[in-house]
Amino acid sequence: MARKLAAGNWKMNGTNASLAEITALAKAHPDPNCDVLICPPATLLSRLAEKTTGTAIKTGGQDCHAASSGAHTGDISAEMIADAGGSHIIVGHSERRADHGETDADIAAKTRAVWNAGLVAVICVGETLAEREAGQTIDIVAGQLAGSVPNGANGDNTVIAYEPVWAIGTGKVPTLDEIAAVHADIRDRLTTRFGDAGNDMPILYGGSVKPSNADDIFRVADVDGALVGGASLKAEDFGGIIAALERA
Numbered sequence: 001m002a003r004k005l006a007a008g009n010w011k012m013n014g015t016n017a018s019l020a021e022i023t024a025l026a027k028a029h030p031d032p033n034c035d036v037l038i039c040p041p042a043t044l045l046s047r048l049a050e051k052t053t054g055t056a057i058k059t060g061g062q063d064c065h066a067a068s069s070g071a072h073t074g075d076i077s078a079e080m081i082a083d084a085g086g087s088h089i090i091v092g093h094s095e096r097r098a099d100h101g102e103t104d105a106d107i108a109a110k111t112r113a114v115w116n117a118g119l120v121a122v123i124c125v126g127e128t129l130a131e132r133e134a135g136q137t138i139d140i141v142a143g144q145l146a147g148s149v150p151n152g153a154n155g156d157n158t159v160i161a162y163e164p165v166w167a168i169g170t171g172k173v174p175t176l177d178e179i180a181a182v183h184a185d186i187r188d189r190l191t192t193r194f195g196d197a198g199n200d201m202p203i204l205y206g207g208s209v210k211p212s213n214a215d216d217i218f219r220v221a222d223v224d225g226a227l228v229g230g231a232s233l234k235a236e237d238f239g240g241i242i243a244a245l246e247r248a
């Protein structure tokens with residue numbers, strides 16, 4: 001069985017002042033029955049990791065370079081994120097795929113770097129609106145999974161996040177049947193390729209998850225949690241999503 005995970009992706013948001021939200025979140029959820037992860041911008045990683053020491057909240061990066069060190073101005077490595085106190089790293093977010101031209105092969109290389117640093121990779125997949133409207137959702141997601149998830153993935157080193165691009169930051173959410181169809185297909189492909197380990201990898205849904213829709217989404221089969229953008233920035237909103245996952 002996959003562990004449940006509520007993951008927050010702060011994207012390019014957050015300053016020192018935002019750490020107060022983490023204090024409030026840790027206080028409100030001292031002992032959740034699911035994993036809780038916050039991925040702040042790199043500037044806040046080590047301070048957030050310090051702040052969450054002794055709490056149930058884990059800290060993660062939003063991206064990393066595929067190399068462990070070297071002449072790559074502006075980039076950070078998985079080792080650096082581990083050193084800063086991170087436990088997870090998001091790789092292949094659609095904003096990285098779109099803004100930085102990241103390919104499935106790039107994401108597979110980054111995932112190996114995450115594993116080499118001893119951390120957990122949160123590998124993102126998801127179709128655009130044009131791809132959904134063309135009936136290509138399952139094929140697109142299957143292709144991204146095949147290309148982005150390296151051999152050796154298991155429930156200890158990998159989380160999959162299904163994030164339809166058109167649902168990110170838009171307030172639009174697929175129907176529960178649409179989410180169920182994609183998650184079932186992902187689970188099927190993971191178990192076909194990785195055997196029992198495919199059942200242990202959490203599959204998160206991401207895209208406009210809010211406290212108001214979280215209960216319904218978490219009742220969908222093979223939804224093991226959420227990757228949350230906007231609603232992870234406020235302790236009250238993210239706390240509502242954690243509470244929904246605890247009930248699921």
Ligand code: 13P
Pocket residue numbers: 009093163167168169170171206207208209227228229230231
């Ligand atoms: P929103 O929750 O803001 O739609 O963002 C989802 C996301 O991209 C998380 O990685």
